[in-house]
Amino acid sequence: MPRPSKELMLQMYRKMMEIRQFEEAASELYQRGELPGFLHLYIGEEATAVGVCSNLNDDDYITSTHRGHGHFIAKGGKRDRMMAELFAKTTGYCKGKGGSMHIADVSLGILGANGVVGAGIPMANGAALSAKMQGTKKVAVAFFGDGATNQGVFHESLNLAAVWELPEILVCENNQYGMGTPQREHQKVTDISIRAESYGMPGIRVDGNNIFEVYDATYEAVERARNGGGPTLIDCNTYRFRGHHIGDPGTSYRDRTEVEEWQKRDPIAYLKKVLVEEESVAETDLEAIDQELRDDLEAAIDFARSSPSPRPEDALEDLYAGGIRP
Numbered sequence: 001m002p003r004p005s006k007e008l009m010l011q012m013y014r015k016m017m018e019i020r021q022f023e024e025a026a027s028e029l030y031q032r033g034e035l036p037g038f039l040h041l042y043i044g045e046e047a048t049a050v051g052v053c054s055n056l057n058d059d060d061y062i063t064s065t066h067r068g069h070g071h072f073i074a075k076g077g078k079r080d081r082m083m084a085e086l087f088a089k090t091t092g093y094c095k096g097k098g099g100s101m102h103i104a105d106v107s108l109g110i111l112g113a114n115g116v117v118g119a120g121i122p123m124a125n126g127a128a129l130s131a132k133m134q135g136t137k138k139v140a141v142a143f144f145g146d147g148a149t150n151q152g153v154f155h156e157s158l159n160l161a162a163v164w165e166l167p168e169i170l171v172c173e174n175n176q177y178g179m180g181t182p183q184r185e186h187q188k189v190t191d192i193s194i195r196a197e198s199y200g201m202p203g204i205r206v207d208g209n210n211i212f213e214v215y216d217a218t219y220e221a222v223e224r225a226r227n228g229g230g231p232t233l234i235d236c237n238t239y240r241f242r243g244h245h246i247g248d249p250g251t252s253y254r255d256r257t258e259v260e261e262w263q264k265r266d267p268i269a270y271l272k273k274v275l276v277e278e279e280s281v282a283e284t285d286l287e288a289i290d291q292e293l294r295d296d297l298e299a300a301i302d303f304a305r306s307s308p309s310p311r312p313e314d315a316l317e318d319l320y321a322g323g324i325r326p
């Protein structure tokens with residue numbers, strides 16, 4: 001498989017950096033007491049979202065998780081409206097009523113983050129089934145964690161995706177933990193791609209911190225799905241650098257050396273190294289991108305901070321499709 005063009009690599013770098021900056025800022029704003037709700041940070045896992053979504057068209061579908069900021073930005077979500085959602089402001093993607101774990105924008109094919117572990121998988125089945133029935137050639141991607149693969153709904157959904165030959169890509173973000181439980185304690189078979197065989201679909205394990213491996217595996221899976229070849233399971237081996245959620249220091253169930261070892265495999269640093277050493281991109285050019293994105297993020301934060309809060313009487317609006325109220 002040929003390596004992505006330099007132009008695409010630079011685009012992928014931008015997206016990963018957009019995600020990293022967004023989350024670092026969100027973490028700080030949360031700790032300063034400016035953001036309500038919960039935050040599950042994706043820092044360290046950016047190559048998965050970007051490697052996968054770089055293969056998708058605007059009208060393809062994704063379903064996300066409680067750790068969804070990366071998926072959202074990688075699929076084309078804008079940081080200003082996203083930040084406004086975290087601030088619980090009316091200008092947010094869900095008018096400030098959803099927050100981090102419910103961000104959605106159907107017009108971008110993003111069918112939603114989801115606080116219920118595993119719940120996005122059958123939704124992606126539904127989206128893929130609609131694409132198949134309507135003959136649109138769209139594909140659906142379900143993102144989920146290693147912990148989610150112990151849910152019954154994972155097995156049911158993979159079985160249906162296989163027997164109905166759905167145009168679907170099942171992407172496991174295997175970050176080695178489900179909350180504070182290491183993967184080796186919550187499942188015997190730690191290479192999740194092996195499970196694909198029992199449903200009759202291809203499965204592949206990749207280094208989730210290497211954007212090229214993620215990109216290539218997804219490229220093949222998307223081709224297969226669009227051409228009637230059915231679903232693929234991709235197990236992306238990765239790591240979250242931060243705690244499970246913003247209030248978890250992540251120190252009681254993993255030791256510092258483990259975290260440091262993974263930090264040496266930072267997916268953004270890796271892509272940066274390839275760009276500089278193999279594609280002759282000047283470090284100053286990458287720093288200019290970082291700065292441009294930082295300025296854009298500052299504007300997004302100002303936009304969010306200065307936007308209005310929803311009124312109490314708005315609480316009963318938007319609860320049902322079509323504006324039907326009880």
Ligand SMILES: Cc1ncc(C[n+]2csc(CCOP(=O)(O)OP(=O)(O)O)c2C)c(N)n1
Pocket residue numbers: 066067115116117118144145146147148149175177178179244
């Ligand atoms: C059905 C359900 N069970 C339990 C929880 C509580 N919970 C939230 S995140 C999480 C761990 C999920 O682990 P994994 O799927 O590996 O995702 P990660 O947090 O590692 O990204 C759990 C158990 C939940 N939100 N939903």
Ligand SMILES: [Mg+2]
Pocket residue numbers: 145146147173174175176177178179
């Ligand atoms: Mg996990």
